[in-house]
Amino acid sequence: ETGVTQTPRHLVMGMTNKKSLKCEQHLGHNAMYWYKQSAKKPLELMFVYSLEERVENNSVPSRFSPECPNSSHLFLHLHTLQPEDSALYLCASSQGDRGSYNEQFFGPGTRLTVL
């Protein structure tokens, strides 16, 4: 099984739809991340979960709602999105608590288009 998987790989949704992105890691890591990647821009960290508790929320709009039911699964619930939210959404995981730093392993991403 690949280290970090994401579904769906592609998603097209209208501004009034509700959808969810799913991420699963098979590496035994204890931290998981959601990133937004837009063309020619740096990766934007959206949410961090460490030991299933959210430790960072970088002022992300409330139309994005994360959920981490256990250390292997991470969801991003989407509702009433805007066209500017169209981007590649990457999930990553790493081993290590706050105060240490370890390499992050990324999933292949979900390409989201908001019409």
Place this chain on the structure above:
Amino acid sequence: GQNIDQPTEMTATEGAIVQINCTYQTSGFNGLFWYQQHAGEAPTFLSYNVLDGLEEKGRFSSFLSRSKGYSYLLLKELQMKDSASYLCAVVDSNYQLIWGAGTKLIIKP
């Protein structure tokens, strides 16, 4: 503010050598990562530098100068499969990763 600068795009020839630079201004420093990202795929780890100097790993090498806030990724004997984006990221004093926008490397035959 915190800032990572790297060239937007570079072009090189198959078999040649290319150096991708990264300069950073961050609140503290706890290491620098290089990642490779092929179009439509996940970023994958290439290297991590926390001390000054050159780290060599096969055809790829990464250099760090903390006093200059500077790093480079050196790719030798370029192959077509090296066409990708290369992302520089710095760990700041709060152990947050600060990302550059990436350098798109185009390899020509």
